[in-house]
Amino acid sequence: MSTEQIEILLIDDEKNYLLVLESLLLDAGYSVTALSDPESALAFLDESEVDVVITDMKMPKLSGKDVLAHVKRDYPHVPVLVMTAFGTIESAVDLMKMGAFDYIAKPFANDELLLSVQNAAELAGVHRRYRLLHENLEEQYGRHRIIGKSKGIRNVLAVVDRAAPAKSTILISGESGTGKELVARAVHFASPRKDGPFISVNCAALNPGVLESELFGHEKGSFTGAVALHRGRFELAHGGTLFLDEIGELPPELQVKLLRVLQERKFERVGGSEEIEVDIRVVAATNKDLQREVEADRFREDLYYRLNVVQMVLPPLRERREDIPLLLAHFTEKATADNNLSRKTFSPEALELLSGYEWPGNIRQLENVVERCMIMASGDTVTVDDLPPEVKDEEAHLKNALDLLPAELNLAETLDRLEAALIRRALARADFVQVKAAERLGVSKSLLQYKLRKYGITGH
Ligand SMILES: Nc1ncnc2c1ncn2[C@@H]1O[C@H](COP(=O)(O)OP(=O)(O)OP(=O)(O)O)[C@@H](O)[C@H]1O
Ligand SMILES: [Mg+2]
Structure with a gap:
């Protein structure tokens, strides 16, 4: 300077x-x-x-x-x-x-x-x-980076605003790529701890022994290889936020230890006896159904309740399709700026396919698809031909849909679910005008109405 x-x-x-x-x-x-x-x-x-x-x-x-x-x-x-x-x-x-x-x-x-x-x-x-x-x-991770106008996203933002000022533990659940980490950071930067550290740990990435040291630290000489004192993420997060990603993967012995820290805000380093007190806010995320993990005895019930003080559920993208155009525009802007490319627009047919696609990888997948299209499409317009096979290929489409269904369903139930899903999609694409949806599905309006009653599908 x-x-x-x-x-x-x-x-x-x-x-x-x-x-x-x-x-x-x-x-x-x-x-x-x-x-x-x-x-x-x-x-x-x-x-x-x-x-x-x-x-x-x-x-x-x-x-x-x-x-x-x-x-x-x-x-x-x-x-x-x-x-x-x-x-x-x-x-x-x-x-x-x-x-x-x-x-x-x-x-x-x-x-x-x-x-x-x-x-x-x-x-x-x-x-x-x-x-x-x-x-x-802050600019990169603030709350304003969460794009979407759907009810699901508005709910999430409302909870971010309400929960951020407090210190209470938050549990964020949602499928892969739905924005759990983005929301966790937004909570941090909207909180009074924003000038403190945001420390993240992936509970699935390390074996249990290493993870314990990573979380709680260890004293010098506490095990072979512990050549120096190591401060854990709990200590590093002091004054800030600790993000525990994939909390559902936390091994049972560490679940006990985490429970104690959450209750007492105190812990010892591995091999140490000194009690360390920390001032942290914990945000945990999972793409598993933790309640089901509790029922299956894989996750401690007491820990589940400790974590689940404030709950946020990030809806999958296919359940908030109205956000797709906004996200496409956002990531088009980002991909072209990041890669120094000229902006391309999607043809109406390509947009239709993208809007109807199931997005099993949610927003992360959409982001990748947009970036690929911006780089690969030759003209100014991204056409259906430019879309990656998983989006344009009906076979792949169907396979994605099938992969999303629980494995244990029998044929009739499976077909019912598929039918209900197709009807919901047709309705959404027809702006909830039943005549138009029936036309798209190639059925009469009265048959559609019968099916709507059968599956308990209402307006929006
Ligand atoms: N609502 C959103 N608006 C803008 N970008 C988003 C939104 N949700 C997610 N993203 C972006 O999508 C990508 C994936 O999000 P993130 O890493 O937070 O997902 P995740 O739920 O943690 O996924 P995983 O379970 O796979 O770790 C990131 O690049 C993130 O910035
Ligand atoms: Mg993540």
Whole structure:
């Protein structure tokens, strides 16, 4: 970071001295606001972005200590340099304890001051870059990144808004690719912990022993290979959010341990006896039906209730087809921007196929399909021919549909389910106008109505 970008607020009641210092700092390339009245300096601080504060110690009305206390309270990241001609060792220690970045006794050599300012400027630069990065993350993962206007998505957003400010544990369930991680991040960035860490652990990715160390950490020498102390994700997430992905895969012995942490917010590292207390918010996600896992004795019931304080269910994409056009537009924009491509539009026939497709891989699959189309289609329009085989191929289509049905169904039940699904789809595509849906299905309106009653299908 070049020195020009660093904004220094300089405060000294001795006007002559102030001018000398101002020109010294300007010559060194900083941007400087020099004020002789500490009260107006504090007002200036509230209005502008200041990177470094340099203040005199002894001033009428407000002392350097008052300025320091004010800055540390309201702008804890801004380094404060204190200059004084009346310094004693005790007050220097006091100032450092109060959080002063440095302390310089007058008279000082110019180089001495400039060196100290340079160090403070570097720290300020790091903070500024960190802030930018963080704003980027928020921009990338904030709630506004969740696209959709369907009732399902609006419900999810409403729960995000209501649950985010609290600390309660959240359980997000939904098929693969429905946006569980996206929602977990949105909760974090909408919560008061947004400046803290978001730490994620995939409970399915590691074997139980490694996972235990990953979650809770281990002490040096607690097992062969534990050559150093290792902090677990629970510790790393302190002050922030811990995202436990695929919680349904958590081995039974770790389920017990997790339950204890959730209850007491305390745990020990593997091989350790010291109790570690953490302030974390836990968000867990699963693509399994956890209740069924509980019934099958694969998941502890007490842990299930502990996790399930706030529940969010992400509907599969095929149950909120009205979001498909929005998502197509969103990912078209993204794919073309990311890959530096010109924008292409989907032909009406291609759109129809995409809207009617089952999307077993949900939004992740849709995102991939759009990206592939943007790269592969030769013209400005993506036609049916450009669509990947799994979307355009009716055979594949049917196979996807069949794969989604429970394996144990008998023929009649299976056919009933398929029929009900086809009718629902035809209705949705016909904007719920029954005559049109009947026409699409090639049946009479009265037969359709009979089937609607039979399957208990209502309007939307
Ligand atoms: N509503 C949405 N709006 C925009 N993008 C979305 C939405 N839902 C999901 N995505 C995107 O789809 C992709 C998959 O989402 P994510 O990783 O959150 O899914 P997941 O439910 O965690 O899947 P898995 O169970 O496979 O881990 C991501 O790139 C995500 O940004
Ligand atoms: Mg995920």
